[in-house]
Amino acid sequence: xxxxxxxxxxxxxxxxxxxxxxxxxxxxxxxxxxxxxxxxxxxxxxxxxxxxxxxxxxxxxxxxxxxxxxxxxxxxxxxxxxxxxxxxxxxxxxxxxxxxxxxxxxxxxxxxxxxxxxxxxxxxxxxxxxxxxxxxxxxxxxxxxxxxxxxxxxxxxxxxxxxxxxxxxxxxxxxxxxxxxxxxxxxxxxxxxxxxxxxxxxxxxxxxxxxxxxxxxxxxxxxxxxxxxxxxxxxxxxxxxxxxxxxxxxxxxxxxxxxxxxxxxxxxxxxxxxxxxxxxxxxxxxxxxxxxxxxxxxxxxxxxxxxxxxxxxxxxxxxxxxxxxxxxxxxx
Numbered sequence: 001x002x003x004x005x006x007x008x009x010x011x012x013x014x015x016x017x018x019x020x021x022x023x024x025x026x027x028x029x030x031x032x033x034x035x036x037x038x039x040x041x042x043x044x045x046x047x048x049x050x051x052x053x054x055x056x057x058x059x060x061x062x063x064x065x066x067x068x069x070x071x072x073x074x075x076x077x078x079x080x081x082x083x084x085x086x087x088x089x090x091x092x093x094x095x096x097x098x099x100x101x102x103x104x105x106x107x108x109x110x111x112x113x114x115x116x117x118x119x120x121x122x123x124x125x126x127x128x129x130x131x132x133x134x135x136x137x138x139x140x141x142x143x144x145x146x147x148x149x150x151x152x153x154x155x156x157x158x159x160x161x162x163x164x165x166x167x168x169x170x171x172x173x174x175x176x177x178x179x180x181x182x183x184x185x186x187x188x189x190x191x192x193x194x195x196x197x198x199x200x201x202x203x204x205x206x207x208x209x210x211x212x213x214x215x216x217x218x219x220x221x222x223x224x225x226x227x228x229x230x231x232x233x234x235x236x237x238x239x240x241x242x243x244x245x246x247x248x249x250x251x252x253x254x255x256x257x258x259x260x261x262x263x264x265x266x267x268x269x270x271x272x273x274x275x276x277x278x279x280x281x282x283x284x285x286x287x288x289x290x291x292x293x294x295x296x297x298x299x300x301x302x303x304x305x306x307x308x309x310x311x312x313x314x315x316x317x318x319x320x321x322x323x324x325x326x327x328x329x330x331x332x
Contacts, residue, residue, distance in 0.1 A: 001309075001331060002293050005319065006040075006055045007301055008033045008328035013042055013055060016307055016320035025049060025058045029067070031126075033330040036073045039094055040332060043068035048081060050095050054332045063089060063098045069126040071095070074135035084124035086113050086142050088154065101154040104140065109159045113145035116192050127171035131209075133178060139210055141168030144188040149210045162204040162213035166190060170228040174266065176236055179209045182216070182267060184225035186246055196245070198223065203240055205267045216267035222259060222280075224248070227288035233295045235264045237312070239273065241285035241300070248284050250304050255282030260300065260310065273298070275316045287326040301326025 005016045008030030014021040025042060032043035033055075042049040047064035048071065051057060066083035073079050079091040081098065088104040091097060104110075104125075113123025127141030136153040146166040148157045162168075167188035174180035187194045187201050194200040201224050202217025217223060220242070227241040239262050248256040258281040260273040274281065287301025296312030305323035308316050 001319070003331050004054055005299070005307070005329065005331050006033055007287065007307055007320065007323055007326050008042060008044075008330075009301075009305070009324040009326050011324040012044075013049075013058070014323055015055060016323070018319075021320055021323055024056055025051075029327060031327045032068075032070045033328045034071045034073075035330060035332055036071070036079060037094060040330075041071045041095060043071055043081070048095065048098075061095050061098070063095075067124070069124060070128040072128045072130050074130045074138075075132055076135040078135065080128055080130065080138065082125035082128045082140055084126070085122035086110065086125040086140075086145065088125060088128075088140055090154070103154055103157060104148060107148065107157055107159060109145065109148075112190050113142050114190065115144060116188055116190065127168050127183070129171045129173050129181065131173065131178075132175075137209065139171060139173075139181065141171045141183060142166070143168050143186075144190060147171070147183065147210055160210060160213070162206070163199065163215050165194075165200065165204070167194075167201070169226045172228060172230045172238075174236060175230060175232040176234075177266070179207060180266065181206045181210055182228065182230070182238055183213075184228045184240060186224050186226065188246070196223065201225065202242070203228075203238075203267055217270075220261060220270055222248075222257060227285055229288050229290050229298060231290045231296060235296075236266075237296045238263045238267055239288065239290075239298050240270075241288055243284050250283045250302075255280070256284035256303070257281070258284045260285060260298075262296070262312075264296075273310055273314045275314050278316065287329040289329045289331070292331050299329045299331070301329050 013025035028045040089098040115121040131137035167186040283302035283304040291297035307320035
């Protein structure tokens, strides 16, 4: 691989190469690795960490009182971070200091945000997207709470439930089509778990900046969709990993039963990226990112601690193993 591959895991960040892996950060649940202007951020359960040398050494940022899920940059240089419990923060100094956007957490709808387990957990702002043409247009996906969107940089918000589904996982805007967004969803609802039927979980697409949503996972199983990435190179492939339930795991009888799908036409049709050994996959997929070296290819991390390169024609190549559960991946 050209460059360096980093894996965010349940136990920290690892550099992965053909010789093995080297841990460079000890932290719980590194769910997102994001490079902004030469600075790498690791969003983790104990807070947000930053690296200025490609992930070899790390420092803790001011954002330490929350579990951080994602960090995204706006075109005006501002950074945003979404957290659990569901809060939203902004930084104007490349992540050194952070200020809360209080209007988000103070939304009337926020009182109902939760993860419906026993006992219930606070809702988490786990998905974050910013319009590349308008830095004041921001979307935040809440598990379980829906999509909060603003067109004025967070002064006011509107909350939507795509297809009636508040269980948001991942969200990405299309890199070349203004107003087009994709989200992955699950079965969580404010009062429990929805019936596991088509339409209740999967991928949704919006063509109007998130005002309305269309179910885009028709005929696809398994339906519970979580990891997603979009290639910024034409044909702007959308790749999604799915499993039967939120808790599908390699230790399950028969394995996780996970799958990996690709769309090259903005989610109107899908094809499997799984080879015979992963149809379905015994391991579940959690980390997923675009392969920078291969158009249409992706890098995949599993709950068995494996890292794979998957080509556009579904050829699987092992890049690493023996890691903790892999939540996130990036190549720097």
